[in-house]
Every structure is written in C-alpha cells, then in structure tokens.
Amino acid sequence: MYFDSAATSFPKPKEVKKAISNFFEQELGSFQRTDTENSDFIYETRRKLSDFFNVESPSSIVFTSNSTESLNIIIQGFLKNGDHVITTATEHNSVIRPLVKVKHEKNIQITWVKCDKYGFVNPDDIISSIKDNTKLVIMNHGSNVTGQVQDVEQVGQRLQKYDGKIKFLVDISQTAGHIKIDNSKIQADFLAFTGHKALLGVPGIGGFYINPKVDLPPFKVGGTGVLSELLEQPKAVPLKYESGTLNSLGVLSLYHSLDYLNSLTTDKIASDLKKKTCYFLDRLSKMENLEIYSLENPLGIISFNIRGIVPSRISHFLSKDLDLQCRTGLLCAPFIHEFIHNNPFGCVRLSMSYETTWEEINVVCEYLKNINEQAESIQNIKFPEIYEMPSIKNMEEYV
Template sequence: MYFDNAATSYPKPQVVKQAVIDFFNEENGSFQRTDTENSDFIFKTREKIARLLNVESPSNIVFTSNSTESLNMIIQGFLKKGNHVITTATEHNSVIRPLIRLRKEKMIKISWIECNRNGLIKPSDIMKNIRDNTTLIIVNHGSNVTGQVQDIEQIGNMLKKYGGKIKFLVDISQTAGHIKIDNSKIGADFLAFTGHKALLGLPGIGGFYINPEIDLTPLKVGGTGVLSELLEQPKAVPLRYESGTMNTIGILSLYHSIDYLNSLTLDKIESQLKQKTKYFIDRLSKLDNFEIYSLENPLGIVSFNVKGIVPSRISHFLLKDLNLKSRSGLHCAPFIHEFLHKNPFGCVRLSMSYDTTNDEIDTVCNYLERLNENVAVIQNIKLPKIYEMPSIRKVEDR
C-alpha cells in the first residue's frame, strides 16, 4: 500500500506511462535545437497549465525542474538588499533555506507568521507585519505536514490596497492538481508548482507562473536554442528563464496528466479526499494514545504521533507489517512542528490519493487501533532528545 502521495504521487495514470513509452519510440531531437522534433506539445502544455491556474498568458508559464528550482529562481531573482519579506511557519525548506541564506548575507529582513496547531495562519497577521520596505509575501498554499489550506484569496485581496508595490508568491506544490486554483481571484504575482505530486507527472519537472510586469534576474543563463547571436540572456519570457535543454519528457507527462485530471474533475478529487481524510481522522480520534494534527482536508494528508513512540518506528511497523509506505519526520518543513507538538522527531504522515481505496484505509485504521491497544508494550522507555526543535523565534528579524 502506498500512503506517501504528498512526497510523490503513485501510481501515475496509464495514459502518462504510455505517452512516455511512445515518445522514446517515436521522437528524436531537442526542443528548439532541431527541425526534426515535434515540440508543439510544449506550448500546448503551457496553455493547459495556464487554464488550470486561470492566468492569461501561457508564455508566462516557465518550466523548471521542480518547485525547489522555481522558488529559488523567484526568491533569489527578485529580492534585493534592504528588502523585507513576510512568510509563514508552514513553509517548506525550499522557501526557508533561500531566505535564510539571503538573510545571512545581510541582504534582507524576514518576518515569520505563526500558525495554529493544525497549521493555519491568520491573514490579518500578515497585514500587521507589513513595513515600508516590505516587497514580497510568501505563503505555502497547502501544508505538506497537516494538509490544511490557507485562504490565499483573502490575502491577495488584502494586498490590493498596496497597488502592486508588494508582490505575492504562493507555493502551490501540494494544492495544484488537488483543488481549483483561480489566480483571477487570488492575484498572485508568482505561483510555484511541481509536476510529480498531485499533477501526476514525472519527477524532475515543475515550473512557475510569473506576472508579465515583473522581471527576475535569471538563476542561470546559457543556450536557449534561438537568438544565439545575443551575448546576453534574451529578455522574452519564457526564454529568459529556460536556459539549457528542457525536460521534454517531463513536460509531455504533464501534457497528458492534466487531461487525465480534467477528466476526473478537480471538484471530484477534492470531495473524495475530504471524505477520506474525515473518515480516517474520525477513527483515529477515538484512540487515546494518538495526537492528531490534521483536520479534514482536500490534500489527503493525515498526520499524527503516538504517545511515547518515535514516529519513525510507526512508519517502520507499517512497512514491516502491512508493506505500507508512509513518511515520518519533519517533512522538510521544520518550523511548523513548533506549533503542532513537542516531539523533536516530527510526526507520522499518511497521505492518500484519489485512487486510495476505502478498504486500504480500513486496513490501516484497524492496524493502528491494535497498535493503540498495545502502546505500553512498544513505547520507548524515554524519548531521546538529540537536538532542539527548529524555531522561527530564533531566526526572526525584530
């Protein structure tokens, strides 16, 4: 059984797998570097993603290797010395680490917004922290730890009064492919996505939407296949941000996976995952040794700890006894755990997909109910403390 879809989705749709096989058998050449390759699907994939996010210009969909590269490109390409950034305790290390590095270079200041015990922030807290030199707000749309989804439409509407002075970056790594994202209502200047999670594409493909009025300093420069006579990077988007040979096979996977998602409809996916998480959480809530951090959510995530047991042991038991793949630890999002629990080892995360069956959920719940009855036998005598919990209070610029 596979309960680690928040890390990467499995299985991929049959139509995606077949398209990859056909590509290797029938195509050759390199995008924009040969006349023999049928590269039209690349622009068509931009169009599909633009419709999925409800943004106007497909040319402002930039392809990267994943959300990590997208977020680094935006953060490092946009921020300048003296800028102030507001972000949240729910962020992934793909946001935290670039910001911390820029901060250590004495370049920027950062304010971190706290969350509640389920990972939700108050949009009003963002507004309270805005300063004269605030240039960028960064918000993780859906927590990869708890599955809770932030009200980014409210945040976007609140920022309108600043007339575009403050830019808005939303990390949609967990939400794209799970729920509808309508940027005409959000007003985000950047939307960073990855392909291998709920978008059901291959690993190694991702991208971002960029407001056409914004120019970033590219993270890398080099060959674009066209305009080779220019000795500086072309200004036109997306060429400006897509140096080097593109991951055409990854883009092809999104071309087909988005069609598959549209055939299911995002409304149906969201509804199904809310039902599954609610059922799962309702059953676990009856277990007296379980501490649950998730509420009903459309991302399929249920996170918890069992009193007195290191979370990695729970994942080990699930793998050994049920052949179930899960995830334990801090999940590359260290700050959120400060507000969820006091366990320095993080938590257990079970993440479902649209294809997860009710029988699979019942099997896991039945197993965890038996584990709850035998906690005294398997508890650690004393939970070791090997390091301090990461804290936003230790890195915030006051």
C-alpha cells in the first residue's frame, strides 16, 4: 500500500505512462536544438500551467528541475544586502536553507512567524511583521507535515497596499494539483511548483511563475539552443532562466497529467481527500494513545504519533506487516515540530491520493488500532539520545 503521496505521487495516470513510453520510441533530438523535433508540447505545457494557475502569460512559466531549484533561483536572485524577508515556521528546508545561506552572504534580516499546533499561520502576524526594508514575504501554501492550507489569498491581497514594494513568493509544492490555484486572487509575484507530487508528473521537473514586472538575474547561463550569436544570456523570459537541455520528458509528463487533472477537476480531488482525512481522523481520535497533528484537509495528509513509540518504529511495523510505504521524522521541515509539539523525533505521516481506496484506509486504521491497544507493551524501549534540535525561537527575529 502506498501512503507517501505527499513525497511523490503514485500511481501516475495511464496517459502519462503511455506518453513516456512513446517518447522513447518516437522522439528525436532535444528541445530547441534540432530542426527535426516537434517542440510544440513545451509551449503548450506552459500554456496549460498558466491556465491552471490563472496567470496571464505562458512565457512567465519557467521550467526547472523541481521546487528546490525554483526557490533557490528566486530567493538568491531577488534578495539584496540589508533586505528584510518575512517567512514562517511551516517552511520546508528548500526555503529555510537558501534563506540562511543568503543571510550569511548578504546580511539580510529574516523574521520567522510562528504557527499554531496544527501548522496554521495567522495572516495578521505576517502583516504586522512588515518593516520599512521588507522586500519579500515567503509562505508555504500547504504544510507537508500537517496538511494545513494557509490563507495566502488574504496575505497577497493585504500586501497590495504596499504598491509592489513587497514581493510575495508562495511555495505551492504540496497544493498544486490538490486544490485550485488562482493567482488572480493570491496575487503572488512568484509561484514555485514541483511536478512529481500532486501534479502527477515524473520526478525531475518543476518550475516557477514570475511576475513579468519582476527582474531576477539568471541562476546559471549557457546554451539555450537559440540566439547563439549572443555572448550574454538572452534577456527574455523564460530563456533567461532555462540554460541547458530541458527535461523534455518531464515537461511531456506534465502536458498529459494536466489534461487528466483538468478532466477530474481539483474541486473533486479536494472534496475526496477532505472526506478521506475526516474519516481517518475520526477513527484515529478514538485511540487513546494517539497524538494527532492534522485537521481535515484537501492534501490527504494525516500526521500522528503513538505515545512512547518512536515514529520510525511505527513505520517499520507498517512496512513489515502491511507492506505499506509512508514517511516519518521531521519531513524536511524542522521548525514546525516545536509548535505541533512532537520534537525531537517528528511524526508518522500517512499521505493519500485520489487513488487511495477506502478499503486501504480501513486496513490501516484497524492495524493502528491494534498497535494502540498493545502500546503499553511496545513502549518498553529506551528513547535514544539525539543532537539538539534547531529552534525557530533561537533565530534573531521571531514573532
């Protein structure tokens, strides 16, 4: 059984699998680098993504290898010496580590905003943290730990009164494909996405939307396949940020997965996952030894611990007895755990998809019920000593 969709979605739509197979059998050449290759699907995928996120121009969609690369391009390219950035306790290391790197290199100021015990960030705390030198606000749209979805629309709309002086970066890695992303309401200047999660593409493809009015230096320069007479990187987006051979196979997977998602609709996916998480949580709430960190959510994420049992041990039981794949630990988001109160070992995360069956959910619930009933005998282990956990409260600016 597969309960790790928040890491990488599985299974992929049959349309995606068929297209990938045909690609290896029929496609020749490399995008923009031969006269024999039909490259229309690259532009068409940009167009489909621009429609999917409701942004105006397909050329504002830049392809990268994943969200991590996208976030690095934006964070390291946009922030300058003395800038102030506001971000949250829910962020993934793909935001935290670039920010810490830029802080060392450019002496930026960072305000880290707390969340509640389910990972919700109050928009008032974001807005009240704004200073005269605030240049960027970064928010994780959906927590990969708890499944909590943030009110990015309210934040984006409230930032408009600053007349474009404060840019807004939203990490939609967990939400894109699960819920509707309407940037006409969010009004983000940057949207960072990955293809291998709920967008149902293959690993190694991602990208970002960039507001056409915003200019970033390219993260890397080199071959673009066109305008070879220029000795400097082309200025036009997306070429400016797409040096080297594109992952055409990855783009093709999104070309087809977006058709599948549009036929299914994100409303239907979100409704299905809300029902599944609601049912799952109701079953788990009846187990006295469980600590639950998730609320009903459209991302299909259920995070919990069984008191006295290290999370990795629970995943070992699930793998051995049910052949179930899930994820445990800090989940690449170290700060949120001190607010949901499960340090130092993190939690067990079960993450579902539209393809997860009710039978599978019931099997897992029954199994966890049995572990819960045996918890007292399983708890007789010594918790290992570990290194000191990083704390957001030790960062320079914390609200």
